[in-house]
Amino acid sequence: MSARQDRAVAAEAPVDEPMSKARLRLWLRFLKASRMIEARLRDRLRAEFATTLPRFDVMAALSRYEAGLKMSELSGVLRVSNGNVTGIVDRLAEEGHVVRVPVPGDRRAALVRLTAKGRAEFARQAAAHEAWIDEMLGDFGAAEAASVIRRLDALVAELGAKGVS
Amino acid sequence: MSARQDRAVAAEAPVDEPMSKARLRLWLRFLKASRMIEARLRDRLRAEFATTLPRFDVMAALSRYEAGLKMSELSGVLRVSNGNVTGIVDRLAEEGHVVRVPVPGDRRAALVRLTAKGRAEFARQAAAHEAWIDEMLGDFGAAEAASVIRRLDALVAELGAKGVS
């Protein structure tokens, strides 16, 4: 079979293909899986909780810091731009899920904290989120999950060392 | 926690932890790696080619279809909304990288095709893109890449079967 099939559909790797092509295919699969999962999370958050992944992410970060986070700390933890967080926190504040409280002694800064309502709402969302992931990744058993996590940790470390922040 | 949550340091799994927590950790690592790679691709496309990942994706799709694609086919291939593609194609057309050509016999539709300029530009971008991926995933050898690709294909199939499109 000399058919050259370079379509999007899975093909066997040509025997003499350069390694870079194999890695490119690996990346494309990786990205595809990641986007599928993310898309479903977005859909469900919207359908079941009328919220979004970015808002969920902000609440997740705040839920780990009882004392609250400054805007700049929040954008640091989430690794997104400052201006970005401003808008998301604005919306969460309108919904009553977070509050901005002044930092005594520094009138520039503000702490963002979950409200009681926000904390309760996030608990519900997080439980659902975990169940969705559990369903989607149900094929991964304990041993495989652990080994993939190790492999991904190594990759992330490697990427970090190569200057990808 | 999907996104950007980075509980920076890897924690050992508690012995009695429910499986869902292990899968959640797996997802968080997966997402983190994916976002790091994507962020670097975006940065480099911007710095070296003054373009974006969405534009690159559109050109990549068109480069596989010499004859061109209708707008709806394009959004189907890329799995994004119709309205989304309209704007990206508008910008690529302004840059002279693509053209909309009328479909004879159907005045509603238009074929989008790479121009000669667009084809040449994409060739340069694609070569650089492949090299960036090759560098970032350099730790993956042929055997490991192949096995991970198989695993991801299985995951994607499973997700598809579960209704994640």
Place this chain on the structure above:
DNA sequence: CAAAAATATTTTATGCTTGAAATAAAATCC
């Protein structure tokens, strides 16, 4: 202390993304 530098945050301009509504042009059906 006053000028300069650094820090914390918001604003602005631009682009990506979606779902839903609007337009327009076939295709189908009575």
Place this chain on the structure above:
DNA sequence: GGATTTTATTTCAAGCATAAAATATTTTTG
């Protein structure tokens, strides 16, 4: 053949994301 439905695409409103500029407030420093 004219009304209805379907198909192809764009427009719209809202939200997310970034980099760069603007504000405001501390901190440093000469």
